[in-house]
Structure formats: C-alpha cells, structure tokens
Amino acid sequence: MAANFWTSSHCKQLLDQEDVDKVPQADSDRGITPEEFRLVKIHMSFHIWRLAQQVKVRQRVIATAVTYFRRVYTRKSMTEYDPRLVAPTCLYLASKVEESTVQARLLVFYIKKMCASDEKYRFEIKDILEMEMKLLEALDYYLVVYHPYRPLLQGIVNDTYKMDLILIHPPYMIALACIYIASVLKDKDTTLWFEELRVDMNIVKNISMEILDFYDTYKIDPQRGLPEDKIAPVMNKLPSKA
Amino acid sequence: MAVAAPGQLNLDESPSWGSRSVDCFEKLEQIGEGTYGQVYMAKETETNEIVALKKIRMDNEREGFPITAIREIKILKKLHHQNVIQLKEIVTSPGPERDEQGKPIEGNKYKGSIYMVFEYMDHDLTGLADRPGMRFTVPQIKCYMRQLLTGLHYCHVNQVLHRDIKGSNLLIDNEGNLKLADFGLARSFSSDHNGNLTNRVITLWYRPPELLLGSTRYGPAVDMWSVGCIFAELLNGKPILTGKNEPEQLSKIFELCGTPDELIWPGVTKMPWYNNFKPQRPMKRRVKESFKHFDRHALDLLEKMLTLDPSQRISAKDALDAEYFWTDPLPCDPKSLPKYEASHEFQTKKKRQQQRQAEEAAKRQKLQHPPPHSRLPPIQNPGQPHQIRPGQPMHNAPPVAAGPSHHYAKPRGPGGPNRYPQGGNQGGYNPNRGGQGGGYGSGPYPQQGRGPPPYPGGGMGGAGGPRGGGGSGYGVGGPNYQQGGPYGASGPGRGPNYNQGGSRNQQQYGNWQ
Numbered sequence: 001m002a003a004n005f006w007t008s009s010h011c012k013q014l015l016d017q018e019d020v021d022k023v024p025q026a027d028s029d030r031g032i033t034p035e036e037f038r039l040v041k042i043h044m045s046f047h048i049w050r051l052a053q054q055v056k057v058r059q060r061v062i063a064t065a066v067t068y069f070r071r072v073y074t075r076k077s078m079t080e081y082d083p084r085l086v087a088p089t090c091l092y093l094a095s096k097v098e099e100s101t102v103q104a105r106l107l108v109f110y111i112k113k114m115c116a117s118d119e120k121y122r123f124e125i126k127d128i129l130e131m132e133m134k135l136l137e138a139l140d141y142y143l144v145v146y147h148p149y150r151p152l153l154q155g156i157v158n159d160t161y162k163m164d165l166i167l168i169h170p171p172y173m174i175a176l177a178c179i180y181i182a183s184v185l186k187d188k189d190t191t192l193w194f195e196e197l198r199v200d201m202n203i204v205k206n207i208s209m210e211i212l213d214f215y216d217t218y219k220i221d222p223q224r225g226l227p228e229d230k231i232a233p234v235m236n237k238l239p240s241k242a
Numbered sequence: 243m244a245v246a247a248p249g250q251l252n253l254d255e256s257p258s259w260g261s262r263s264v265d266c267f268e269k270l271e272q273i274g275e276g277t278y279g280q281v282y283m284a285k286e287t288e289t290n291e292i293v294a295l296k297k298i299r300m301d302n303e304r305e306g307f308p309i310t311a312i313r314e315i316k317i318l319k320k321l322h323h324q325n326v327i328q329l330k331e332i333v334t335s336p337g338p339e340r341d342e343q344g345k346p347i348e349g350n351k352y353k354g355s356i357y358m359v360f361e362y363m364d365h366d367l368t369g370l371a372d373r374p375g376m377r378f379t380v381p382q383i384k385c386y387m388r389q390l391l392t393g394l395h396y397c398h399v400n401q402v403l404h405r406d407i408k409g410s411n412l413l414i415d416n417e418g419n420l421k422l423a424d425f426g427l428a429r430s431f432s433s434d435h436n437g438n439l440t441n442r443v444i445t446l447w448y449r450p451p452e453l454l455l456g457s458t459r460y461g462p463a464v465d466m467w468s469v470g471c472i473f474a475e476l477l478n479g480k481p482i483l484t485g486k487n488e489p490e491q492l493s494k495i496f497e498l499c500g501t502p503d504e505l506i507w508p509g510v511t512k513m514p515w516y517n518n519f520k521p522q523r524p525m526k527r528r529v530k531e532s533f534k535h536f537d538r539h540a541l542d543l544l545e546k547m548l549t550l551d552p553s554q555r556i557s558a559k560d561a562l563d564a565e566y567f568w569t570d571p572l573p574c575d576p577k578s579l580p581k582y583e584a585s586h587e588f589q590t591k592k593k594r595q596q597q598r599q600a601e602e603a604a605k606r607q608k609l610q611h612p613p614p615h616s617r618l619p620p621i622q623n624p625g626q627p628h629q630i631r632p633g634q635p636m637h638n639a640p641p642v643a644a645g646p647s648h649h650y651a652k653p654r655g656p657g658g659p660n661r662y663p664q665g666g667n668q669g670g671y672n673p674n675r676g677g678q679g680g681g682y683g684s685g686p687y688p689q690q691g692r693g694p695p696p697y698p699g700g701g702m703g704g705a706g707g708p709r710g711g712g713g714s715g716y717g718v719g720g721p722n723y724q725q726g727g728p729y730g731a732s733g734p735g736r737g738p739n740y741n742q743g744g745s746r747n748q749q750q751y752g753n754w755q
Binding site for chain 1: 261306307319320332
C-alpha cells in the first residue's frame, strides 16, 4: 500500500478507549449499555466473518470491513445505522477497497441464504448500495486501513477484531501483543527480544491482558459466535428496518 | 476528534468528518467533460476560493460507488506532494441533479452526485501546448519535466502507479507548478500483490510496449515510458507515437525504437501477445536519427526513457539525476514562468472547434484559406508570421477565441544554426511575468535547422486524435473508465480505440486533409 502507517489517516485517527466505548446518545436512549454496545459489535464482527467465508474473500478484506464497522459506531448510532445492514455493507465496501470486489448481488444472495431464518438480517441490493454511500460519508472517505497481520499468528490477530483494539492501538503494537501471547503460550522466553525492540512493554502487556480478558469474559465459540440468548435481547432493543 | 454537537453548525472549519453539500460552491464554468462526469471550475461561496469540482456520477452504477473513484480517493487521500494534485474534500449533491432550488429531498440524497474538490489549476499541459502560437523554451520544458519526474518519483516511492500519464493529466497553475492529476486508473502495487494487473491502461499513444504485448506484471516503468513520450512531444512539438489502434501503436514503437529480441529485451518472446505482434522484419533503433535536432543531453535521457525493456528503462529517480537537468540552460524556477490565460484541453478543443467551424464557413464562402493550426515545437524560427505580438499583460488578458496567443513578448531573434542562440541569459525569461509577458526574446530553443514542420496532413491537428477522450484534466477523461473487475480485462481501458471520444475527435479533425 501506498505511503506508510506513520503518515496515514489511520495513524492520526487512533482513539482513546473511552471514545470507542462511548454509547451514542440515540442508543443509550434506547437502553443500550456500554457492555451491550460492545456485545453488538462482537456479534456483528462474527456476522461479517461468516458472510466473508461464504463469499470467499481474503483475510485482509474481512479485517478492513470489521475496522470500518467499528469505526462507523464511533461516529454514528446503531439506532440510526442498523448494524445488520452496516455489517454486510462494510464487507462490500472493503472488498472494493482491497481490490477483491464482491458483486452486490452475490453478497445479497449469501445474506439471504445465511440468514434465511431471520428476516431482520436480510436486505436487498439497493439497501446495500444506499448504505454504502452513507458509510463512505461516515468514514469521511478514509478507506485505507493498516493491519497487524503477518501470516504467523493469524488466529490471535483475527480475534483482536472482535475487540476495538484496531481503533485504539497502532497495528504494530497489536501484533507485538499477539506475539507476546503466543510466546507465553508456547513457553518461549522472548524477554531479550522485546528488550531489543525498545517498545513500551507495559503497553504490550496491557493489550495482551485485554485480549486474554476478552477470551475469558466471552468464551466465544469460534464457529457460532455469541450465544443466541446473550445477543438476541440486545439486538431486539435496536430498531429494525421499516 | 472534534465533532460539532448535533444540530450545531460548525462554521469555522470544515467538519472533521461527514461531507458538506456541493451547495457550498458556486459553479462557474465547465472545464472538462466525459461520460464519467464533468469537471467544473467553482468558487467556494464563503471563502471565494476557486476550486475544481469533479463529479462522480452515481446513477447507472450497478455496483454502487465506482471502484475507480474509490481507487482515486484512496490514493489521493494519502499522497501529499507539491507535484500531486491535492484532493481537498468530497462533497455530495443534496438531491437529483436538476433540482433548481437545490433543496434536499429526503430519502433521495444518495441518488444525487458526489463531487471531488480539488485545488484549481489553470491549465493542463496539452491545453497549454496546443494554444495557438505557444512555444515552450528549453528551461521551461526542463522545469515541467523535472516537476513531472519529482511527482512521479513520489508516487512510485509510495508504491502507486499512475497508469495514465499524458499531457491532459498534467495540470499547471499560473505559478508554473505542475501537478499529476487523474488517479482514476492508478493502482497501488506491492510485493505481496504482484501481477494480475490489467494491461488495458494508459492512453494508447503513451502506452509502453510491455502493456501492448500483454504484460499483467508490470511496475513503475510503465509510467516512465509515458514520460518519455511526453518529453519527446514537448521537444518535438507534436506527439511522437500516434497509433490508431494497438497493433499500429506497437509497430510505430518498433519503427522508432527498433524491434525487440531476446538480446536487448530478455523474455520478450515469452510475452503473452508477442507472437500476435511479432515484427515482420527486424528494424533498427532510430531514436537518435529521428530526433537528432534535440540537444545531446535531452536525447540521452529520451533514449533511456524509451527503452523497450522495462527492466532497463530509467527510473524517475535516476532521470532526475540525468545530465539534462544539470547542464545549461538549467530548468527555470516555476515562478519565473509567464502566466497564461486558462487553458484546458477541453477548452482549447472547444475553441478550436469553434474556430474551425468559423473557418469552414469562411472557406465555403471562399473568403480565405485558413492555415491549419498546429502546435509549434520549441524551435526558434525567423519570420514566423503569426503568434508574435508585442508584450502584453498576462493577467486579465481578454479571452482569445482562436487567434494568436499573446505570451511572446517580442519577435524572436534570428534562428540560425546555433543550438543555443546567443541570447545572453540562459533562460531567456523575463521574470517579470505579467508585466511584460514573458520576454522569450532570444531564448534558447533547440535547433532544428528548418522551420517548424507543419503537421503531417490534417488529422493530427493539435488536440485531435486519440488523446483519451474529452479532455480530462482532472480526469473525467472520456467514456473509457473501466468499472468492474479489479484485474479486469472486463473494463475497456482508456485506449482510444475503445473510446468514442477518440473516434469522435478523429471525425472532427479528420476533415482537415
């Protein structure tokens, strides 16, 4: 990709955790708590992931889509921007930006197939295209996202997209935290290696703790995502399409 | 992140996100045209700042926001360089295009248009070069070339291929600054995403041999070929490789640069379409002979740019180090260049068309026999009957519909055989721009020995021909935008052979013979 992370909008737009966790007014008016706000984002990240597996796009596209999704809700409310529509639209937009375009009708086909049982998740092409324009605006047309990927560690890195880490920390710190977790799990002594990097180990460890906390707290089934009884009541608080 | 509270207007600055309405601008004049959309010169009503609005049409898009626009925005949002056009913001039109009141129609917002807002540039290189009577001086050409290469080097360092370098995409302002524009075909390239690029890019006349031979793995060298074509065009006074279609383009390249073989271009015989276009008989390279009137350093550099094998072609960085830019006459300071009345290819063409119509009318009445317009090579020629006028202020010059241009202060000194006429100061510039109108007096023009060659036949007359459709400038370059598959052989490239604009032009200008 052009330019580099340090001069990118991504770098300049990194947020504080408080800003990311803040529930938009319209949503809190509907009784959505910060915890529930977070749950919806986890749930919809899974939704994007599953849809992406159907349409078969590169890992990078998914990561970009989820980043868009999370970024939108630092600026817009879920009440106004239905996450059930925003999620597939993020995937649609990300596929274009990452040069692996998925046709809108294909996406709609798989949404219908995947969400046969739940009418609220099903949308038409025109819904996606209309939301795409709103998304571009909400994202202020900043479309390039940098990711902490290298083929190694993909599993842990993927899991970080179930959190808002990508909005808060630069990708290299997230990558280091993933390396740290991996090294601890594998009983590898990396103290020296990290010392040589001269990064702030406190931050690396904090991010690592957040990731581990996340695993602990949500105990998510990697295939099915959040349990239905946990997410359904929250989703019901949100208005669904007219 | 500073965000205005809901319902509260943030008047001091543009909002940090979310887009403003196009109503913030007053459209003044159209400066470009294509099926992709139009480009307007516009004024921001609040600040009176002049900008260029490039419309992205959204209707008839089956796949939503056009991927070409996404590429362009993506790339422009992160390129920041004095020789790359600056995307200021993106604004939306509040409703259907023809809503006279401009009042937003709820629920219909996104049926409208999106506009990209650019800094306004007065000219594009083709438009400027095609001005009747226009001649560039050597320091001026060096100045433009250096800026072109500097901007392109920046793109390449940042792993962006422009893929449509041509005169009408090089914008020039009245401060003499040159900026690369129209990134609608640009692509990021990186080591992990190597290959599978479409070869249907770059306007035909500027398209390198490797693309014409079907390569889908290519790099920055493709842009450098285009730069070479432009460079030669600037020195030569007219485009150098003017094929009407791909086979003809390739054979013109071979006629000039010789036929490639495994010796000079290892791997060429394995190129996808090599066998289709295999030259009938070997031809010798004759760049030096064809352009022997260019000065030595110019010719050296041109040879390196027009190298057939992309892996041996000179890079932008190395080109900037070429002797050419470091020998007298040195490139001039952009600010020392004269100011010209605005000219974009779109406008020049329109003017020329009007002129032509007038002339045709006159011809029919047998009142006169108009001389065909042709672009003048940067050559000094004594007694050139037109385009010489006494100095005249550049600003606010009255629009000249088609007459002689007004930027040459005095009649040129005797041409003669000397390569760089004895004109005292190397630049031959009068830095007092505006006031005296350039003063190219005895400027250093590369010597050609005889008068500027008239354009061959008609046809090519100036901006006609397949230069990529309707005068792009900011890059609405005609109906040739490819949409669809990212690697697509799906979308037709910008090649003029696919392009109604080109054939339309040919019709128009073809009458000249």
